[in-house]
Amino acid sequence: MGEVRKLQKKLRQIENLEIKISLSPEERIKISRKAELRSRLAELQLQLSGPQQTRGTVGDGKKEKMKRQVEEAPGALPSQTPPASKMPKGEERPRAQTTPSPAARPAAETGRGREKPPPAEVSGKAEFASLKASWEKSRFRLRLLEGHNDIVTCVAAVDNLVVSGSRDTTVKVWHVPTATEQKNLGGHTGGVTCLSAPPPEYCKRLARSLDLSDKERFILSGSADCYVKIWALNIGQCVKSIYTFNAVTALCFVPEGDGYIVTGSDGGKVQAWSWHTFDNCQSINAHREAVTSIQSQGPLAFSGSAEGGVSVWENRCSDRDPLRLLHHWSGQVTGCGGGPGGRLTLSPRGDRVFLAYGQAWLKILHWRTGTTSRLTNHSSIAGVTDCVHQPGGLLIGSCYDLANGESSLNLFSLPQCRYLASLTWPDAPRILCFAAWATGSGDHRWVTGGRGLIVWEQLPSSGKQRGDVTVKSDSRLDSCTLESEEETEDDEETDDYEDDDDVDVNNGEADGRCEGAEAAGLGAWLRCVLQ
Incomplete structure (x- = not known):
């Protein structure tokens, strides 16, 4: 995760360099490394995501498409029950509907032991569903x-x-x-x-x-x-x-x-x-x-x-x-x-x-x-x-x-x-x-x-x-x-770190400042380019 954050900071710095009015030869060299750093960042994200990849993660196209189809299919959870042909003799297949799953239980418990949601809540959910559907069809x-x-x-x-x-x-x-x-x-x-x-x-x-x-x-x-x-x-x-x-x-x-x-x-x-x-x-x-x-x-x-x-x-x-x-x-x-x-x-x-x-x-x-x-x-x-x-x-x-x-x-x-x-x-x-x-x-x-x-x-x-x-x-x-x-508690990401050779785009500048101004963070263009 540390290298990911370093790469993110370097990409932020490069993005800020790209929107400067004029670029020095050294800055152009730094910008030329953007594709390389993006590729490395995508590779690290792929490693961190492991087998639980989702949309937006780089990977094999066909495998990812099949995986998304499985993930998006309602109720299509991996079965833990062996096929009928491999069931040991004398054992019966477990009944899937004997006990509702925790996710399905609230829908089933509408009459006994659970009160119906108030009309206002139902109306609010329906209104939101309608709004969401309209935006998904917007042009x-x-x-x-x-x-x-x-x-x-x-x-x-x-x-x-x-x-x-x-x-x-x-x-x-x-x-x-x-x-x-x-x-x-x-x-x-x-x-x-x-x-x-x-x-x-x-x-x-x-x-x-x-x-x-x-x-x-x-x-x-x-x-x-x-x-x-x-x-x-x-x-x-x-x-x-x-x-x-x-x-x-x-x-x-x-x-x-x-x-x-x-x-x-x-x-x-x-x-x-x-x-x-x-x-x-x-x-x-x-x-x-x-x-x-x-x-x-x-x-x-x-x-x-x-x-x-x-x-x-x-x-x-x-x-x-x-x-x-x-x-x-x-x-x-x-x-x-x-x-x-x-x-x-x-x-x-x-x-x-x-x-x-x-x-x-x-x-x-x-x-x-x-x-x-x-x-x-x-x-x-x-x-x-x-x-x-x-x-x-x-x-x-x-x-x-x-x-x-x-x-x-x-x-x-x-x-x-x-x-x-x-x-x-x-x-x-x-x-x-x-x-x-x-x-x-x-x-x-x-x-x-x-x-x-x-x-x-x-x-x-x-x-x-x-x-x-x-x-x-x-x-x-x-x-x-x-x-x-x-x-x-652990949400805050900081860009404070010492540069290393693997992701250095600042020619060894440990503080990551652009010329004549501080550029840690995304808004450095307010301080280092509007001069």
């Missing part, structure tokens, strides 16, 4: 939006427009129905790291103060050049620039009172800015490492950092110091992090915050009490979760397999967090960011960014059009449930 049309010449780091949806930010320093506006680039907003001198769209009522206030149309919509962009820029989408111009003195790594708009922009920096600082005057209202040294995610929920704002800490802020609608810290939970409490340079993304819902931090599972933090639980998001320990999102009653986690480079989206129902289905397609790129909205008919429209910018449009359930997405069900995720931290 999506994919459209690639081509225009950026570097990694897409952030996306947002505004009406029928998609807005994307990239390390190429541009913000682009796309018209979704025609999948065409509408605006190219150039003005940042560093990579764009984050976007946020203010609600329409706050856009109207700003539009009136600028003598623009009431229908004007705005988008906020943050960049490594230390600027937050406010763009008017219809006219395609920057109407305001805010210099923050620090590289901006996260931001969100808090729609309370006159409105506030909350930003996070690469040094761990959280700042609040007035939407009315654009003055700095507050600066707080909130985290030890870079702030990698900020999200709002009503008057609350949630910030997550590279070291795995999460802070919860209340907006007091004040001209000075509007943010009041309600709770702060360190990486030791959240179970996230794993060293400086990591990347934590979060998505709040009520009293829970869903956390993605580059492992094969999602963490769920109950932010009022500090208790945590875990939700499996990948059937292999080589899985990586880069982002998490909640469109409507769904929880969606991105999934990337370090061992084979496959990417997908996993869907869970809310609030129970029960697995529904996985969506993927051939040569799917790694997904680093996600945005969603609904069409007029109630169908889903999503946009994913990372190595590619892709719009997902849900197709009607009836019709002859064929979808581009493959919908599959991972039986190992299907059987997973929420686990408390007490049940998963």
Whole structure:
């Protein structure tokens, strides 16, 4: 298991090198070893899995197919009873139905000694089964939006427009129905790291103060050049620039009172800015490492950092110091992090915050009490979760397999967090960011960014059009449930180890840092490439 973890770390480091803007000859040599390391990792996983291989494990195709057929056949358990021709004389074949098996017993015990489940429980199970079946039959049309010449780091949806930010320093506006680039907003001198769209009522206030149309919509962009820029989408111009003195790594708009922009920096600082005057209202040294995610929920704002800490802020609608810290939970409490340079993304819902931090599972933090639980998001320990999102009653986690480079989206129902289905397609790129909205008919429209910018449009359930997405069900995720931290004491994987010659891709650098920055963890691109 130790070598597996080393290989996983090396593959993570190589993935981070691949998304750098420029590569040195030494880095190109390291990247050239990715296929070799993946092959070795797959071999080790095969050895560890032994005879109990399941889907997704490399092995002999015909044998695996036969094995899956046996595993998936209901009730097809290996028989321990010899054939009738080999039964010793005088012995009778045991009766299989004499005593129900533990799995079958609850179904049989409906009348005696067991109460019938309440109607609400039956209704809930039927509703979930129907929802799961509908997603397993769902279809999506994919459209690639081509225009950026570097990694897409952030996306947002505004009406029928998609807005994307990239390390190429541009913000682009796309018209979704025609999948065409509408605006190219150039003005940042560093990579764009984050976007946020203010609600329409706050856009109207700003539009009136600028003598623009009431229908004007705005988008906020943050960049490594230390600027937050406010763009008017219809006219395609920057109407305001805010210099923050620090590289901006996260931001969100808090729609309370006159409105506030909350930003996070690469040094761990959280700042609040007035939407009315654009003055700095507050600066707080909130985290030890870079702030990698900020999200709002009503008057609350949630910030997550590279070291795995999460802070919860209340907006007091004040001209000075509007943010009041309600709770702060360190990486030791959240179970996230794993060293400086990591990347934590979060998505709040009520009293829970869903956390993605580059492992094969999602963490769920109950932010009022500090208790945590875990939700499996990948059937292999080589899985990586880069982002998490909640469109409507769904929880969606991105999934990337370090061992084979496959990417997908996993869907869970809310609030129970029960697995529904996985969506993927051939040569799917790694997904680093996600945005969603609904069409007029109630169908889903999503946009994913990372190595590619892709719009997902849900197709009607009836019709002859064929979808581009493959919908599959991972039986190992299907059987997973929420686990408390007490049940998963050994879950946390750490990348802290000494390199050895077998898997060295850092030319003997024991700390595994990329040039000039710390790169332990999946989010090193926030610190070592946006320069």
